[in-house]
Every structure is written in structure tokens, then in C-alpha cells.
């Protein structure tokens with residue numbers, strides 16, 4: 001596969017200016033701001049801001065969710081929401097909020113040219129996983145992307161935008177990076193269960209849990225390991241299933257990871273199809289399609305009129 005020339009895609013996140021490479025730095029031609037390149041990854045943020053939890057979890061679980069010879073959950077999920085080799089092959093694809101790279105891995109296998117971006121130190125894990133396969137990894141903020149406008153054929157973001165301070169703003173921001181005629185797909189947490197006791201309590205617990213020391217919360221998340229077996233007892237399930245949200249994946253590592261992933265983020269917004277569909281319409285997107293699981297929506301940016 002032809003290597004992506006990252007220099008042609010990057011720009012200054014502050015002013016949109018051209019970046020010039022000098023030693024281990026990228027310097028903005030227009031505003032003079034400099035950005036470091038550390039361990040092969042251009043860094044456009046000085047801190048992880050509000051996503052230290054994600055840096056923590058993805059460096060602990062670098063490959064927990066990766067497809068393997070036996071199971072391909074990431075590939076299946078991408079197909080469900082409308083991505084396939086036909087859509088991404090030889091295309092320039094942005095994975096907005098890549099984590100340790102489980103979806104970039106699939107896109108790369110399908111022949112897409114991937115730029116994987118994350119705000120957190122998950123980029124270290126992603127680079128370790130995919131850096132030697134031609135996937136370009138960038139540490140940057142979705143709300144202030146260091147990427148040139150209208151440069152990607154496909155932009156996707158799975159389970160990420162709802163963890164920013166403003167989901168709609170984040171959606172609008174990644175949309176600016178899509179070429180006219182390009183394809184966008186997002187998946188967000190839904191709010192259809194928000195009225196049930198379990199979710200009401202979850203909201204309440206989360207007011208505290210995201211503030212807890214990460215190591216402590218991570219240790220507590222290990223309760224998901226035995227809980228899985230206890231929860232097979234119908235009587236217990238009828239009670240515990242209503243009072244907390246604990247991951248029940250068959251792989252114990254996933255259970256710990258997903259439980260931590262639920263309770264640790266600073267922001268966790270929930271949405272409906274109707275709400276998100278409106279955002280797509282407001283932006284003038286066409287071929288808007290919904291898919292399972294909620295809330296997953298894809299669309300095409302109309303081509304420029306001549």
C-alpha cells in the first residue's frame with residue numbers, strides 16, 4: 001500500500017496554517033507555534049485534557065478488543081454500521097477517537113489508508129499496535145483538529161463524540177474534515193433506557209466515579225469478573241440487574257475494561273436517532289441512513305455544485 005503522506009494532511013490546529021518540519025518538531029508557518037513529534041506521533045495537545053481515563057484504559061488493554069483468528073467483533077461492528085471493504089479500500093479514512101486502534105486495524109486490513117487520531121495517550125498503544133502497518137497516528141483534539149479541511153474520503157467515529165464536552169459540536173468539527181462526496185459514520189450512546197432505574201442510578205454513581213483515582217476505579221471494576229457468574233442466578237439477577245450497570249462480556253478482560261469505560265469518563269452524553277438525524281439534516285448531508293445498534297447514523301456530504 002502506498003504510504004500516506006501525513007504532511008499533506010496536517011495543519012496547525014490553532015490557525016490552520018501550513019506546518020514545516022524541522023528536526024523532531026512541526027512548526028506553523030503562519031503563527032509560529034511548534035508541535036513536538038514524540039515516538040513517531042505528532043502531538044497537538046499538551047495534556048490529555050479530560051480523557052486521562054481513556055489513556056489509562058487503552059494502555060492497559062492494548063489488544064483486548066482486537067479481532068483475532070477466532071473472533072472478529074470489530075469487523076462485525078463496522079459492517080453493521082455501514083462500513084465495508086467496498087467503502088474504504090484505497091480511500092483516505094479518519095478514525096476520530098481511535099483508542100488503541102481496534103477499528104483502524106480493520107480498516108487497514110480492508111485496504112483503507114487510515115489516520116488514527118485520539119486526544120488521550122491511547123495513541124501510544126495505537127502506534128504500538130498499528131504504527132508498523134502504515135497507519136498514521138496523531139494525538140489531537142476532535143474539537144480543534146490538526147487536519148486539513150475536506151481532506152478525507154471517509155470519516156468515522158465510534159463511541160467517542162459523546163465523551164466530549166459537546167457531542168454536536170464534535171460531530172460538526174469532524175464533518176469539516178470530510179471531502180465533498182465523502183462518507184461519514186458515527187455511533188453514539190443512546191438515551192432510550194435513561195428512564196429505567198439502572199440508568200438513573202448510573203447517572204448518580206457517575207457523578208462520583210469519574211472523579212475517583214483511576215487505579216482505584218480500575219481495581220473496583222474487577223468486581224465485574226465474579227459478578228458475571230453471580231448474575232447467572234436468576235433471583236440475584238432480578239435485583240442486581242436493576243441497580244447497576246456492569247459489563248457482562250464473556251471475556252473477563254472485556255468485562256473489566258467495559259465497566260471501567262462506563263464509570264470513568266468525565267462526559268457521557270446519551271442521544272436519540274431523531275436528535276442526531278436532525279444534526280445531519282442541518283448540515284445538509286444526503287443519503288442519511290440509520291442502522292443498529294442505536295444511535296448509529298451514516299451519510300454522504302454532497303459534492304460541490306459547479
Ligand SMILES: [Zn+2]
Nearest residue numbers: 012015028031
Ligand atoms: Zn498556526
